[in-house]
Amino acid sequence: MESRLQIVAIVGAVGLLLLVLELVRRRALMERYALLWLFSSVVILGLAVWTDLLNALARQMGIMSAPNALFFVAVAFILLLLLHFSAAMSRLSDQSKVLAQRQAILEHRLSETERRAEARELEATSERTGAVL
């Protein structure tokens, strides 16, 4: 692999790694979601630094030029991350549905309780005024 390309790949991977760590530090990214990002950037960094491994990988997969193998690995990780986020999103939308349902049921229960309390109060006052009259 050409050394200029190697430098670009290394800088990119290190940049991604630092960005993810910084986001975790600022609490903008939960550890749960950061781990796959960290893993991807570490693997890409490893392949970019250790070109022998990348060449071997390219040969094994029948890819002519080593940089293409690096792109292939990066794209594979992107697909994996996207799938991961789709799964996370599915869970979140399911949870927000459950929350909305609970919220609606509780709101109904609260207004019923309030109405019943009001009715009781009204009854009590009318009884009292009846007694006075």
Added chain:
Amino acid sequence: MPPHSPPTDRSTCLAVVPAYNEAATVGNVVTQLRHKAPQLDVVVIDDGSTDATAYIADRAGARVLKMPFNLGIGGAVQAGFKYADENGYDYMVQVDGDGQHDPGEISKLFSAIEDEGGADMICGSRFATATGYIAPISRRTGIHVFAFLLSRLLRQPVTDPTSGFRLYNRRAITLFAHDYPHDYPEVEAVLMLHHHRLTMREVSVRMFQRGGGTSSIGSGKSFYYMVKVLLALFVGLGRRRAVPRPGEPAAVAAEHGI
């Protein structure tokens, strides 16, 4: 109230029992709590169980907070902190719903928080002295790695940082009600406490093998557990925090947990 005053007759204490599908054991835990520590109010956090956990806990005489879905142990316990905070409890003790913590040992935690100086959190440890408890080997390695790291970071011996058998005072309750880690929170919570200049101490307690159900940490998740907690520990070192001077009240995180 000064931060370290001993529990008096008028101070209020809450027992929080996080339970996820612990129908087999939670009833006994609640009964034991009411029997052996009658001064405590008991609230069971039903973390979206699909079995009869909530029903059994209610029948055993506990208050039950039902989470609408499974939040994980961090979210469930934090619901307990919020409940304790909003209702003005002076102390909160956390007892697992799986029956591995002995409610009869709670008095040991209280006497440690009463001791001269006391601490903001008292942690029941299986390893502070030899107690005959043997954790599975996969768990043990992790526990010892975390114990070693925390002992260095806190500059005090920490032997059982994953134990969830803990007693918190008002300051610790306020802190954790605002900000508590998500997944596998126990280890990180010790470090958070330290960063906020609160203190923790361990006392040796006896623990039982699990009474039933399955641990929240299966062997497959052990690796994720290790990596996640290590990441959280090291990144946590670099966080800016509202650091109060020792002894200041309301040592609460500047940023709220999401």
